[in-house]
Amino acid sequence: xxxxxxxxxxxxxxxxxxxxxxxxxxxxxxxxxxxxxxxxxxxxxxxxxxxxxxxxxxxxxxxxxxxxxxxxxxxxxxxxxxxxxxxxxxxxxxxxxxxxxxxxxxxxxxxxxxxxxxxxxxxxxxxxxxxxxxxxxxxxxxxxxxxxxxxxxxxxxxxxxxxxxxxxxxxxxxxxxxxxxxxxxxxxxxxxxxxxxxxxxxxxxxxxxxxxxxxxxxxxxxxxxxxxxxxxxxxxxxxxxxxxxxxxxxxxxxxxxxxxxxxxxxxxxxxxxxxxxxxxxxxxxxxxxxxxxxxxxxxxxxxxxxxxxxxxxxxxxxxxxxxxxxxxxxxxxxxxxxxxxx
Numbered sequence: 001x002x003x004x005x006x007x008x009x010x011x012x013x014x015x016x017x018x019x020x021x022x023x024x025x026x027x028x029x030x031x032x033x034x035x036x037x038x039x040x041x042x043x044x045x046x047x048x049x050x051x052x053x054x055x056x057x058x059x060x061x062x063x064x065x066x067x068x069x070x071x072x073x074x075x076x077x078x079x080x081x082x083x084x085x086x087x088x089x090x091x092x093x094x095x096x097x098x099x100x101x102x103x104x105x106x107x108x109x110x111x112x113x114x115x116x117x118x119x120x121x122x123x124x125x126x127x128x129x130x131x132x133x134x135x136x137x138x139x140x141x142x143x144x145x146x147x148x149x150x151x152x153x154x155x156x157x158x159x160x161x162x163x164x165x166x167x168x169x170x171x172x173x174x175x176x177x178x179x180x181x182x183x184x185x186x187x188x189x190x191x192x193x194x195x196x197x198x199x200x201x202x203x204x205x206x207x208x209x210x211x212x213x214x215x216x217x218x219x220x221x222x223x224x225x226x227x228x229x230x231x232x233x234x235x236x237x238x239x240x241x242x243x244x245x246x247x248x249x250x251x252x253x254x255x256x257x258x259x260x261x262x263x264x265x266x267x268x269x270x271x272x273x274x275x276x277x278x279x280x281x282x283x284x285x286x287x288x289x290x291x292x293x294x295x296x297x298x299x300x301x302x303x304x305x306x307x308x309x310x311x312x313x314x315x316x317x318x319x320x321x322x323x324x325x326x327x328x329x330x331x332x333x334x335x336x337x338x339x340x341x342x
Contacts, residue, residue: 021096028095028102035081038074052078080106083115090116097122100129104136110313114141117164125203138200142312143167147300149319150286155296160232160270170200170277170302177304183240186302187211187224190240204231212237214259223256234270235260238277245281245299247289254295277302 038055041047056071083106084091090112094102101122109115118141122132146168155162174196175189190197191210198205205227212223225238237260239253253274260272274297286299 024098025095027099031077031099032081032091034074035077035079036085038078039081039085042078076103076107087112087116090119093119093123098129101127101132104129104132108136109141117141117144125199131199137306137309138171138173139307139309139312140167142309142316143169143171143307145316146312146319147298150298152290152293152295152297154294155273155298158270158296160234162232162273165202165204165229165232166275166298167300169300169307171306172197172200172302172304173306175304179304181242183224183242186240186242190225201227204229205236206230208235214256214263216259216263221256221259223260229273232270232273233268235265235272236275237272238275241276241278243279245276245278245286245289245301247285249276249278250289250293250295250297250299253297254293257295257297271296273297275300 038047038052041051042049052074053071056069056074059066059069080102084094093116094105097119105115105118105122109118118132118136121127121135121140125131127135144164144167147166148163150168151162151166172186172190174193175186177185177189187210194207198207206229208226208228210225212226214221214223223237224240227236227238228234229236237253237256239249239256241249253276257272257274265272274295276297276299278299278301281299281301290297290299
């Protein structure tokens with residue numbers, strides 16, 4: 001009996017969500033226009049810096065019920081406008097997220113590329129402000145860009161766009177793991193904190209199971225963690241290693257991928273992908289080990305504490321510099337100039 005009324009509830013909730021989006025878009029539009037007004041007045045020397053404080057005081061006295069227009073916030077609106085005024089693509093995207101999300105992004109990002117990355121992620125992942133703040137603190141942008149550069153040759157040549165799907169390192173500070181710990185403790189912690197784990201991976205990852213059983217011949221094998229990625233339309237297996245990467249780890253992972261593709265993958269799905277998640281890794285050893293790998297695999301490391309963003313930015317600068325020295329094209333040169341803000 002009650003099921004026949006569910007559609008009405010859905011319509012009400014959808015209408016409310018649309019109303020909130022409309023209000024948010026109008027609010028962002030207002031802040032943009034105020035920022036533009038202040039910016040142009042100062043640019044044309046019609047206003048001095050002190051006028052903004054006078055404006056805030058005027059609003060407070062004339063319209064005491066209006067909140068959020070302190071001199072500090074008015075300066076933020078000016079910076080908001082000036083940050084995006086020459087980026088029409090981003091100025092459209094930023095209207096789809098809240099002012100609090102926007103404030104976190106444009107005040108904490110160092111480049112246009114980084115701002116665009118987080119704007120897109122907020123739209124795709126529907127981050128709360130707290131989740132967004134955590135991802136910026138955890139260096140999600142830098143870790144993802146580094147991960148893009150370290151995909152195996154097979155993954156780079158894939159017809160499926162794998163950019164931004166995986167990271168060079170993953171941060172599991174929410175597990176509170178003891179030191180030292182083994183693979184079993186890591187696996188148990190990740191499955192118990194699956195919501196946080198999926199937030200770190202990305203919400204396109206759907207968890208299938210832990211200890212997923214494969215039968216090959218007369219033997220049984222168990223995958224640590226198996227997911228399905230909605231965007232990539234493929235199975236993704238995470239193999240956990242609580243020690244430093246060793247080249248022989250790849251042989252086991254390659255075997256699992258072959259078994260998945262032969263016995264588990266559906267005909268309409270893309271080839272399975274393997275991620276070897278290690279406590280630590282030597283990048284040169286990984287490069288040598290991966291150079292002749294014919295399987296779609298990557299090696300990433302995990303951290304049990306939030307990373308030092310200065311270290312991540314240094315690695316990212318080295319990556320950009322390396323591309324430039326290798327003779328990057330005009331597009332990469334533009335990015336290098338933009339990322340010089342680091």
